[in-house]
Amino acid sequence: MHKFITLLALLPFMVLANENSLTCYVVGVSDGDTLSCFDAENRKTEKIRLRGIDAPEAKQPFGQRSKQSLSSLAHDQAATVKWSKRDRWGRIIGAVWVEPVDCHGCGHTLDVGRAQLSVGMAWWFRRYANEQPDEERQQYKFEEREAKARRVGLWQEMKPVPPWEWRKR
Structure with missing residues (x-):
């Protein structure tokens, strides 16, 4: 029994240790937390759901602004995706890294999910926090x-409705 409990405790770290890396080119942005990335090596386009964030839905306040924000960060950019799982729709769940617009030659040093949070265009998705590496979390x-303290983006609203509650309605 003790070995089983120890194994369960280590499982999140084992999953993260087996993280995959994908180099691709961002060809589309569906919303503030989902993009399409062309993998030239395998000649296919992958849908990527940004790990650790949930952005407003399209018809929700800030939905379109969140999509525009992600587009300005990642569209038409080479990217590196760090991931370890797919969701039930086959999308890769991962962190997407690109070169910052203002730092040519810096390499893929900008985590676009973290950037979306910093400008108030997404919520940190606590429900799945255990799937993030500790430092990322x-x-x-x-x-x-x-972002909340600065009242930027969706935090300008008095009581912004998280997308997981919006979808229930």
């Missing part, structure tokens, strides 16, 4: 807290 938590 702490950074995302911090960025959401700072």
Whole structure:
């Protein structure tokens, strides 16, 4: 029994240790937390759902602004995707890294999910926080807290409705 409990405790770390890396080119943005990336090596386009965030739905306040924000960060950019799972629709769930627009030659150093949080265009998706590496989880938590404190993006609203509640309605 003790070995089983130890195995369960280590499972999240084992999954993250087996993280895959995909190099691709961002060819489309569906909304503030989903994009399409062309994988030239395998000659296919993959849907990528950004790990750790949930952005407003299209008809929700800030839905279109969130999509525009992600587009300005990632569309028409080479990207590196760090991932370890797919969702039930076959989308890759991962962190997407691109070169910052203002830092040519820096490489893929901008985490677009974290950037979306920092400008108030998404919520940190606590429900799936255990699927994030610890450092990423702490950074995302911090960025959401700072965006709230600065009242930027969707945090300008008195009581912004999280997308998981919006979808239930």
